[in-house]
Amino acid sequence: MPMEPRTNQPEVWKKGQQVVANYNFPGSSKEDLPFKKGDLITIINNTKDVNWYKGKNESGQEGMVPATYLQKRKEVQLHAMPWYHGSITREQAEDLLQFKEDGVFLLRDSVHFRGDFTLSVVYYNKVEHYRVILRQNKLEIDGGDCQFQTLIDLVEHYTKDADGLCTRLLQPLQKKGSSFSAVSVQDFESGGWVISQKDLQIYELIGKGEFGDVYKGTYRNQGVAIKELKDKERAGQAFLKEASVMTSMRHPNLVQLIGVVIGDTIQLVTEFMGKGNLVEYLRSRGRSVITKKDQIDFTDDICSAMQYLESKDLVHRDLAARNILVNDNNTAKVSDFGLAKYGDYSAEGGKFPIKWTAPEALRDNKFTNKSDMWSFGILLWEVYSFGRVPYPRIPLSDVVMHVERGYRMEAPDGCPQEIYNIMMQAWEIDPKxxxxxxxxxxxxxxxRATTV
Incomplete structure (x- = not known):
């Protein structure tokens, strides 16, 4: 028997909207579509009864579904942490807090214990430092009794009660410049994005990255890619931030997030793209296989996704052929949102691929949709050169100098003039x-309409 569903008035859903099951539903007639808790259902049509919709599951089966057993997947929002100062030393923290009032505080990375943090707070003209330990995915003050899911939860607790500290946290010392942000595991759970490890089957390693490895697998008989975090202490938040960005996006040319596994390790589960990344696809097939029609299809697909990101004021910041994936139907989709950020963004000390990054982004660390457009011009060059590395005859150390002096790459052999014109427009030195x-x-x- 299914669990008792919620009794509040159901939401009104639109055709094509994706919802997630909160309960098991075995169905009571042949017209019903049975499902289990955690299943994804796509709304096909509403009915005269607001409590029932016609829906489709991930296998393509259709039937009637009860609205009260389902919920809309919610976007996972980032929460600002203006009091988090990142990798600063004890001495730097004390300099920042010098002459401040009691209860002024900041949080920073632990100098001696990687993955842990330090809470620095002023009390009687002195700065007290407390180690914040990350243990089994929970945070706690060294010697304290309370555990917290996030730094935000920890700060909120100690602003209400000193609870063993020298003083309550009364006023944050805000970080100058762009502040850090965090995402909560609970937000993924309440938003309907957490899926069960037991529903995943992992088969083979298909890619390796700095923070995570990517595996081919299945989720409830659906082919998926599983990105598994290597080092939760070092990069858990970066991983979850990427997932949080993906919860806000739905477009046929963006790789879709299916869900997140939260456990001993963190896993991002996305749709599987059978032909791999675009740069390897271009290099391995070459001119003998890839047609002019394929090239314009790829570029149009990518631009469609980027226009969608642009409309949401989302900046990708790492657009390149290596971050485009191709499925078995030859559809190209933009992936890898590890660097993505809403609005204008400046990153302190970030490492970015020089050959793909706009001059103003390299010079001023300022990323916008217009810097993404510069990268799109480089990506176009990759597509029409069949995956060659950009600026092939210029040493990496000299690329920026050549570009700022006005050098632009020539059109690849066989590249249509209309496409090269777009490249040159994308490479205007003035972003405007x-x-x-x-x-x-x-x-x-x-x-695309005229290419055969």
Whole structure:
């Protein structure tokens, strides 16, 4: 028997909307679509009864579904942490807090214990330092009795009660410049994004990265890619931030997040893209296999996704052929949102791929949709050169100098003039002179319609 569903008024859902099951539903007639807790259902149509919809499961089976057993998947939001100062030393923290009032505080990375933190707080003209230990995915003050899921939860607790500290946390010392943000595991749970490890089967390793390895697998008989975090202490928040960005996006040319596994390790589960990344696909097939039609299809797909990100004021910051994946139907999809950020963004001390990054982003660490457009121009060059590395005859150390002096790559052999014109517009030194993705998409749509 299913669990008792919620009794509040159900939400109104639109055709094509994806919802997640909160309870098991065995069905009571042949018209019903049975499902289990955690299943994803796509709404096909509403009915005269607001409590029932026609839905489709991930296997394509259709039937009637009760609204009260389902919930809309919610976007997972990032929470600002203006009091978190990152990797600063004890001495730097004391300098920042010098002459401040009692209860002024900041949090920073632990100098001696990687993955832990230090809470520094002023009390009677002295700065007291407390080690914050990360143990089994929970945070606690060394010697304290309480455990917390996030730094945000910890700070909130000690602003209400000193609970063993020298004083309550009364006023945060805000970090100058761009502040850090965090995401809570509970937000993934309440948003309907957490899936069960037992529903995953992992088969083979298909990719390796700095923080995580990618495996091919299945989720409830659906082919998926599973990105598994290597070092939770070092990069758990970065991993979850990438997932949080993906919860806010739904577009046919963006790799879709299916869910997140939270346990001894963190896993991001996404749709499986059978032909791998675009740069390897271009290099391995070459001119003998890839047609002009394939090239315009790929570029149009990518631009469509980027126009969607642009419309949401989302900056990708790492657009390149290596971060485009191709499925078995030859559809290209933008992936790897590990660096993605809403709005204008400046990153302190970030490492970025020089050959793909706009001059103003390299110079001022300022990333916008217009810097993404510069990267799109480089990506176009990759597509039409069949995966060659950009600036092939220029040493990496000299690329920035050549570009700022006005050098631009020549059109690849066989590249249509219309495409090269878009590249040159994307590489305008003044970001304001570069086109929008919406403007470029209109040109590519026209080219796609006339390319055979």
């Amino acid at each position: 002179q570069r086109p929008t993705f919406k403007q470029v998409l209109e040109k590519l749509n026209n080219l």
